[in-house]
Amino acid sequence: MLLEVRTRSLGLDVGDRRIGVAVGDPEGILASPFAIIERKDDNADAGAIVSIVKDQQVKQIIVGLPQSMSGNIGQQAVKVKAFVEVLRKYTEAPIEFRDERLTTVSAQRLKREAGTKKTRKKVEYDAIAAAIILQGYLDERRQYGEHSSSRDTD
Numbered sequence: 001m002l003l004e005v006r007t008r009s010l011g012l013d014v015g016d017r018r019i020g021v022a023v024g025d026p027e028g029i030l031a032s033p034f035a036i037i038e039r040k041d042d043n044a045d046a047g048a049i050v051s052i053v054k055d056q057q058v059k060q061i062i063v064g065l066p067q068s069m070s071g072n073i074g075q076q077a078v079k080v081k082a083f084v085e086v087l088r089k090y091t092e093a094p095i096e097f098r099d100e101r102l103t104t105v106s107a108q109r110l111k112r113e114a115g116t117k118k119t120r121k122k123v124e125y126d127a128i129a130a131a132i133i134l135q136g137y138l139d140e141r142r143q144y145g146e147h148s149s150s151r152d153t154d
Contacts, residue, residue, distance in 0.1 A: 007026065007028075007057070007058070007059035007060070008023055008024050008025070008026055008056050008057055008058045008059065009023075009024040009028065009031075009058065009059070009060050009061070009062055009134060009137065009138065010022070010023055010024075010049070010052065010053060010056070010058040010060070010061045010062065010093075010134070011023075011024070011031055011061075011062045011063075011064070011130040011131060011133045011134025011135075011137070012049070012061060012062070012063045012064065012130055012133075013064045013100065013126050013127075013129040013130040013133060014063060014064065014079075014080045014083055014084075015039070015126060016039065016076075016079070017038070017039050018036050018037065018038055018039060018126045019036070019037040019039065019045060019048075019049070019126065019130075020033070020036060020125070020126025020127040020128070020129050020130035020131075021033075021034045021035040021036070021037060021049070021052060021127060021130055022034050022127060022130035022131035022133070022134045022135075023052075023056050023058070023134075024134055024138055028138050028141060028142065029138065029142070030135070030138070031130075031131045031132075031134035031135040031138055032131055033124070033127035033128050033130065033131045034052070034056075034127060034130075034131075035052065035127060036124070036126055036127055037049070042082075042083055042086040042087075043086065045083070046083075046086050046087045046089070046090045046091075047090065049061075049087060049090075049091075050087075050090045050091050053091055053093055058093060059093060059094075060093055060094045060095075060096065061087070061091070061093050061094070061095045061096070062095075062096050062097075062098050062133060062134050062137045063080065063084055063095060063096070063097050063098070063133075064080075064097075064098055064099075064100030064129065064130070064133040065077050065080055065081070065097040065098065065099060065100060066080065066100055067099055067100075080097075081097075084097075096137070098133050098136060098137055100129070100133050
């Protein structure tokens, strides 16, 4: 009997000031907020992500792509794509984009519903948003099988 090798996925919510990071469990079931990277420059930020990729044995990266409610690509999405091009130079892990509309709103709602204290920093939303992005990917992957055709691999 062959053992199925499970790999971790990394979720990223890339912003101008911070990058929220989430990591999936090896079974591909649960995404958890992992870290916040304070932005310095694209190369340093990519290096920090690659360090997490190595430490957590990540085999794929899922990046939230901010789109308008109509689905159009705006200025922030262009910035995210440019950063991903830099990141691709530092890692061989496949990188996929996922629609991230409303993830920050969902993260704020989840945090409120969980009753977390207001004294905690707002930056936690970035890691929670990354977990929401990654969880959507993991759920779809389990529901439709590993090779779902609806994933955006741009």
